[in-house]
């Protein structure tokens with residue numbers, strides 16, 4: 084769905100840091116993508132290849148690590164990993180409360196670049 | 200060897216800028232006591248119909264304006280303007296969601312100081328709009344009966360980020376295998392605090408409950 088805006092934002096940040104460090108060629112980009120994102124690795128790479136053509140990030144490999152969905156219990160403050168696609172009620176493993184807020188799981192975090 | 204591979208730390212989240220701007224917008228709206236409702240749904244679920252119904256019930260009591268996100272047409276904004284409220288068209292030009300920057304542009308074009316309620320009709324899909332904060336005070340989504348009761352399982356984030364859900368087109372219930380109870384159970388598992396309304400924008404059934412909720416929310420801002 085929104086591969087285009089997401090990947091162009093990623094590329095913008097990659098190029099900014101690459102320029103700051105006088106990089107000749109970006110070889111790889113290490114990303115952490117929340118499990119709530121439904122962008123597939125394959126498509127992210129294809130959009131990246133397309134958008135980065137002709138620049139110093141052309142040909143760079145995306146190394147994508149998926150990060151789990153983490154919830155925080157509203158009642159006791161405990162944080163826990165949640166499987167939202169599972170059909171079970173989400174419950175705090177500490178106090179069994181069903182009240183929670185989302186802490187992470189929807190991020191597109193750029194960790195670092197491998198570059199020459 | 201000079202061409203050695205180096206590791207460059209970046210540590211940036213692409214959503215961070217948007218989230219920051221959304222927070223600023225929200226604070227400004229709270230100060231001005233303008234309630235921004237971000238309304239999301241699939242194409243054709245009934246966003247414009249619900250906006251029109253809501254305006255009809257509330258325009259005597261509240262100063263209302265509408266922001267229509269449309270890829271490339273003015274159809275929805277024209278329908279809303281016919282109801283006698285300000286309607287602004289935001290051309291998203293292929294973007295699949297509204298982000299805080301676009302919402303800011305829309306709000307800047309309005310006299311928000313003198314508005315009680317701004318409704319944002321987001322781009323029609325259940326995925327992208329859920330990921331981008333808009334600065335809205337509350338998020339609501341519409342699921343229409345013809346879409347099926349399994350959508351909460353397929354698009355969990357959408358149901359997680361909303362404070363209200365409207366099940367629309369309940370006049371189709373007898374013609375479909377949509378299981379309202381099953382659907383509500385799924386949604387409440389994801390989000391126990393969500394308010395669920397069953398409405399038909401065609402017959403007007405259930406609209407009053409939805410409008411009352413929205414009115415109370417606007418008044419308590």
Ligand SMILES: Nc1nc2c(ncn2[C@@H]2O[C@H](COP(=O)(O)OP(=O)(O)OP(=O)(O)O)[C@@H](O)[C@H]2O)c(=O)[nH]1
Pocket residue numbers: 240241242243244245246247248249275323367368369370371398399400401402
């Ligand atoms: N039977 C029935 N039809 C409805 C109901 N609500 C909306 N519709 C019809 O559904 C169609 C789509 O409604 P819209 O309000 O334009 O939906 P939308 O979500 O704004 O659509 P887009 O902006 O194109 O994504 C129209 O033909 C409406 O008349 C309802 O409760 N029952």
Ligand SMILES: [Mg+2]
Pocket residue numbers: 246247248275320
């Ligand atoms: Mg519409």
Ligand SMILES: [Zn+2]
Pocket residue numbers: 156157158159160161175176177178179180
């Ligand atoms: Zn707990």
